Amino acid sequence: MTEAYLQDQFKARLKDLPGSSALRAAREDAMAAFSAAGYPTRKLEDWRYTDLKPIATGQFDPVPDSPSQDAVSRAQGLVDRLELTNGYPPLVFVDGHPVNGGEAPRPPDGLEILSLAEAWDGAAKIAAEIALDERPLAALNTAFAENGICLRVASGAQIAEPIHLIFVASEQPSLAPQPRIAIDLGPDSTLRVTQHFLGAGEHSGWTNLVTQISQGPRSKLTLYRLQQHGKAHLHTELLKAELADDANLELGYIDLGGKLVRNDVQVDLAKPGARCDLFGVFMAGEGQHVDNHIRVDHSAPRTISRETFRGIIGDRGRGVFNGKVVVHKDAQKIDATQSSDNLLLSDRGEINTKPELEIYADDVKCSHGATVGQLDEDQLFYMRSRGVDEATARGLLTFAFANEILQRLDMPEIRERIARTVLAYLPGQQQWDELL
């Protein structure tokens, strides 16, 4: 999608996109910001290892039409197979369009579920909170976002049921949905959310997601982003969160599918006592590229961040981890840890991992570590000496490496499904049911 093509598309489609005049102005600013910046190139330090050429040279429709009834029922089939029995009925999007027909059940007390159109003025405000010149892809999302959802939790509300957001790419090729999610937690509230990305086909498409989170004092949000796109799908996203006093954010990133995946996560621990726990597992097999770019700003004293990422890189797979922790001036008593551990299953795989620290305060505790390794020969020999064949032993150790992190997914049915998907990549999985 060249910049000129996007300009033309924007001019032609703007009048059909929802929103007030304020939002329309925000869209125009965003498009102008994108045009000025263009796609990020590998000349930029933050994009050194990730080439957006498949997006820049591809042909996609940034405002996909509504899916056919057929596509919707096929998507529903995929959703049913997730067996999400626990929680509010899943909110399903196909090619970016909400497809929950009929009347939705009443949300739990204290939770408002708004469509992007309903929440639009808020969205315009939120749109302004992203530094568009630094985030050209998020600017594109602001310009073109047609659908999305806004979750608002009232002060003090404890929402027990998880909210599942499911995004399915249909078999219609060359679509580029731009979903927009806003999550707003009032003081002392709690919420759990999952975002699933599923692909129905093997054709190419591009999902460009923006998730914005705003957390009031002492609120707690758990968000699992589970990406299982088809093998040819491109996925870019920005998750931006701002946390008030003693707010707590737990983020889990699981990337199993997709051809080119770039996750930008930006968390601002804006007020004293805020805490963020980020964990992730990605698998980059043959021809897959997965890039996790995390930035955590410790803007206030006594803030805590934890980052734990594990990557499994197969033959000709590529992984990138960049974790940046910035401790701002006068933000004392900071505790920040970062780890990035990677398993290279082939000498033709590639991983670039770079933890970064920028510290402008003096009373801080920061640590980071990165490892890149192969499977442990002692562990392999130990299992083989018990009679387990080499391929199974390798698969078992690879699974164990991922599973240590997957254990943190605090929703058993989801944890099990993800673990099964990881197992499906490895040899000998049929005998491994008891591992789960």
Add this chain to the structure above:
Amino acid sequence: MLQIEDLHVQIDGHAILNGVNLNVAAGEVHAIMGPNGSGKSTLAQVIAGRDDYEIVSGSMTFHGQDLIVMAPEERARAGLFLGFQYPTEIPGVNNTYLLKAALNAQRAARGESEVDAFEFMKIIKEQSELMQIPKEFLTRGVNEGFSGGEKKRNEILQMLVLQPTLAVLDETDSGLDVDALKVVAAGMNSLRSPDRAMILVTHYERLLELVVPDFVHVLSEGRIAKSGDSSLARELDERGYNWVRAEENRA
């Protein structure tokens, strides 16, 4: 059962075993003793199939099969078991799972069906009680967070579940207190039978008072310098190893 003839082994061009000869028949318990660096652990690892070592010459057969060409898992399936001197920790793979996977792999190699779940739990319960391994250890990662003594007891538990025809136990007794040594020795003795054999690699005579060997060999400078019955172990305990070397040099 196991026949080793004129075995020469090196690692990184450095000779470690210089012509080892050893015959182990069914029903026998052999002890291999010797000073540090004499090649005891190398011998145990080479029998089990560790590929860090280069076998320069010689032969090893097990039940008449050429061991040298067999992968470690094939050796295990043929009935060989190595008790590790330093058992590896494997976080994320639970003990029970490994035991079951190992047992089923060995059963499949013998053309037997998978172990019945109920039967398996019964075996585990029985043997872990004998080894005094608490139930909650079984669902933890393999050896994860185990003390030195717990790891050694876990090795013997694995041996008892797998019921090998030949167990090579590499310094299972080192680092154990008297009580743990008794537990481990009871496990070893429970496996003794006319159709099984055991090789105990050890530094100390105290294990051999509890598991009395039929033969004692002294490994020195990469070859067996002296063999005898269990009284040799007591003699070594009293006199050390130097006299064996001196005797061999005179010969």
